[in-house]
Amino acid sequence: MLTDRLSSKKIIDELLDGGVEKGAITNFYGPAGSGKTNLALIFTLACVKESKVAFIDTEGNFSTERFFQLGGQEEDLKNILYNHLSNFKEQTKIVQKLKNTDVKLIVIDSIVSLYRLEIDKDNYTEINKELAKQLSSLSTIAREKKIPIIITNQVYSVNSDEIELSGRDIMKYWSKCLIELKKVDDNRRLAILRKHRSLPEGEKIEFEITKDGIEKAKFRIF
Ligand SMILES: Nc1ncnc2c1ncn2[C@@H]1O[C@H](COP(=O)(O)OP(=O)(O)OP(=O)(O)O)[C@@H](O)[C@H]1O
Ligand SMILES: [Mg+2]
Structure with a gap:
């Protein structure tokens, strides 16, 4: 197993050659119900x-x-620094x-929901600058502390058949790994590697949420 990865010991590791990268921002993006929060929790x-997590x-x-349900115990909650935010x-x-x-x-689940609530035609430039500043800081934290940062993105x-990330180019620039999640049917999901520093783009896996x-x-059989 690569030591520069955090392994989930689940199927998603296969797509990521062992897990999410330490020192970088990994972004799981997709529509409602595609599995973003499930992956964040996993x-x-x-x-x-073993260690503390900021959620x-x-x-x-x-x-x-x-x-x-996913296997967490009451005592594990003590290691989660949980913050519920209400504005950008x-x-x-x-x-x-x-x-x-x-x-x-x-x-951070999700990085853009408060951004989406805040942004309008008058503050567009300022709010985008703020988002870029947050991501720049997160990127420095990941690199300096050599830890993975997972963000989810609506x-x-x-x-009809094309989607775009909220926060668009800012999110694409700062996320060193981008994974698109798609709903195939009620249980089945598709995860597609859209950007990675050391793996080929376009790799896919199918998984079920159980x-x-x-x-x-x-x-x-179709
Ligand atoms: N116990 C369970 N058994 C099977 N499927 C489950 C279970 N709990 C949750 N799910 C499924 O997980 C899916 C929701 O996934 P998740 O919350 O990770 O989506 P999301 O991408 O974060 O969506 P949103 O954008 O709304 O936050 C739903 O389809 C739900 O049915
Ligand atoms: Mg969610």
């Missing part, structure tokens, strides 16, 4: 048994019930605070 669990929740999506300014503040923590993983439709985690999708 990597949180992979870290929390920044911008939508109130952290479910202790789901955390326990708070997000800027928490990113600054993260410079001084000793966590071994930072999760998308919007460009046309009661206790994610599993390789079962073979299907």
